[in-house]
Amino acid sequence: MKKIIKYVIVDILRNKIVIAYTLLLLAISFGLFNLDDNTSKGLLSLMNIVLIIVPLICIIFSTIYVYNSSEFIELLVSQPLQRKHIWMSLFGGIAIALSLAFFIGVGIAVFIYSFTPAALILLGVGLLLTIIFVAIALLAAVYTRDKAKGIGISVLLWLYFSLIFDGLVLFILFQFQDYPLEKLMVVISSLNPVDLSRILILLQLDVSALMGYTGAIFKDFFGTQTGIIISFVVLLLWIWAPLWASLRRFNRKDL
Amino acid sequence: MIIANNVTKKFGKLTALNNVSATCGKGQCIALIGPNGSGKTTLVKCMLGMVIPDNGFITFNEKNILHDWLYREHIGYMPQIGRYPENMTIGQLLNMMKDIRFKSGGQSLDEDLVKAFKLPDLMQKRMRTLSGGTTQKVSASLAFLFNPDVLILDEPTAGLDPVASEILKEKIIAEKQKGKLVLITSHILSELDDLVTHVIYMQDGNLLFHKSIDRLREDTGEQKLSKAIASVMQKN
């Protein structure tokens, strides 16, 4: 398994898009920290960018990569290798390579400019989001044979997690305005890794007071150590669930 | 060695394999013959675990291959159209395959074909730049590289020039004589004359017959394989 991961990582790291992605993140993170005299504000802007760009790049790149690896997968499947290992290696390879890109792209600036708990949470959450969206991409790719369709589904999934989901939340909030929804909102936020990540980071920043204002429950839950641990467990579940589903499908897939 | 039991596989509405049963034993060289789209490749892929049957099962050395993968150590597979990571060079590909598959002290490497096809001269070439024929040479070399007990060759000579084709044929005969099971799908029948011991004939996903070559000659009264098959086809 290690050997296959090695080949995938070497292959991805040679890829120009991943290098461009790393440079883009580097430019953004350094740019934002230099632009704002206040590192907390820089961190806030960085969070906004990370929550949009990381899922988008990760899901699209991974989907395309899986399709482009179909020959490689076919070759491996005919070899004395367990399918589970092949798929996990592919996932591991992509996830490690993209995490590395993110870590270099954002981590360096964070370590230089703002080595704070909030920044570390941003870094941790960014890494988890990277892996989550690789897993989701694998799921999208394994279920659709057609490359164009698969990429289309990936983009839609990204749109869903970044925008449509929040629209639905807003809709629910106004439909059931007369009910106490605060606790439900905590549960609902765990249904979207992007939202969950955003809340986790925000609660580490000054602006958390603004969230505490409207309902202590966000802060009481997400702001505590238990809340943070639970949130991270939920994010790990967000890696596990799509990965497990995609593996189940891949094990039965005809190549 | 390989036994297929009532294997059925459907792709949507299309029935690729319909209740196919076959027994392939050691030392045999079986020709898998049939028109395009008759299910030959699907059957081969089922044997490799690349396609999972809807019904029925396949055993390799009396063990069900479903959920097993180690049995593939004993198989060398040459696909109909070899598809390889485009950015790899031939050298990298061979090294990677050795890296993944080779166990120290296990099998010995069989690099006869690599040398015969003069691949060492092409080691730096990337896979995407190769011609169809060269790709086939790489595929063939890989199939034989790990000295497997079973060789599954899907249209092995398609795209090969006559010289390479002859090299491959001789290699196949040599391996057969070592007592290995060789499974060849082909539609160019004349090529197989001096190779095969058995014939499996498939049509529309059905296995029509599975006979030894001597039996076939007897039944049809034809010496040449191509003629024998043609007469079978006419009867149908």
Next chain:
Amino acid sequence: MKKFIVIIISFLLLSPKVFARIYTVQKNSALSSIQQAINIATNGDTIMVMPGVYAEKNIQVNKSLVLIGKSFPVLDGQHSYEIISIKADNVILEGFKLIHSGISSLIDIAGIKIYARKNVVIKNNILDDTFFGIYLQKAVNCLIENNKLKGVATTDQQSGNGIHCWQCDSLRIIGNTIAGHRDGIYFEFVTNSAIWRNVSHANMRYGLHFMFSHENTYIGNIFKNNNAGVSVMFSHGVKMFNNIFEDNWGDGCYGIFLKEITDSYISGNKFLRNTTGIFMEGATRVLVEKNEFSKNGWAVKIDASCLDDTIRINNFLGNSFDVATNGTLVSSFSYNYWDKYEGYDLNKNNIGDVPYHPVSLFSMIVAENPSAMILFRSIMATMLDKIEKILPGITPENLVDNFPYMKPIHL
């Protein structure tokens, strides 16, 4: 002759001063207790207290005396007593260091307490670890100046206020520094007083807290980093000039919370980094002008219960939300500078040609449905605001600044 009589009369009038005595209290001397000195002194005398630690339980100042501490003699309340009780008019208390007053949850024990007297001066004292600091009860025309008060409050319940005034009139509270108390400055039923150049910071609850205190003026004070900011209620004629309200961050924190404040004037103040700069509830005819609101969560929150307030000529810089309200508004905004304004100025009069709507759609949504705060800083929220900017339709029509400044106003 006439001249002579005038001189005689004035001599007679001034005589108590002339014949006033000075007592010196010093450790290891004949006069080693302050209370002892007070007991033998008469009105108008001066008591000088030399350096040392005086643990005299409760000191009762019941004559009009001048008490002066040399190099801050320490008066120790031993965690049990009210240190100085002033029960006479015209007392001057200066230069003492008061430590460890008693603590009680039943009675308000203070470092210094004035009991219904007038013309008392308390200046240049240091109060450290006192329950209540300086406590004025029905005091009139007193001056509290340049004192440094430091409490060690840990909980809201087990703590007293720094400068606590109840039923007072005509006070001058100037240049004091107050920290670590429940409320830094607390007024209840205090009128016609001036609060000038005080610094109230790091208190458990409010930096300044008053109610039913009319016609008071607050100038040049700094209220910083208090747990809940500043809260003022049920008063009219409040004038606040050039104060600084900063770093009051936290859940339910305000730069200043105005509840039922009428006919008041808030001008020249700076609101920096507060969760909410000004929160107005039931405020009527309040004029807010020439203030700077910078880097607050919400610069101004106006409850629907407010009436006829005017918010003009203020700078709004780098706030997360400029204005939030939960209803239609009968207050007016004009001539403010808003850093989020994206309009243009074709006639170059430095006033934007298109009106500015300071309430963002998302802040409307949050006001109506607080749980929506979960979408704070999401793409959705940003997009909603952008759409509303281009096609306004949902934010209150009358909540608009028709004359927004193009550049920050020089205040």
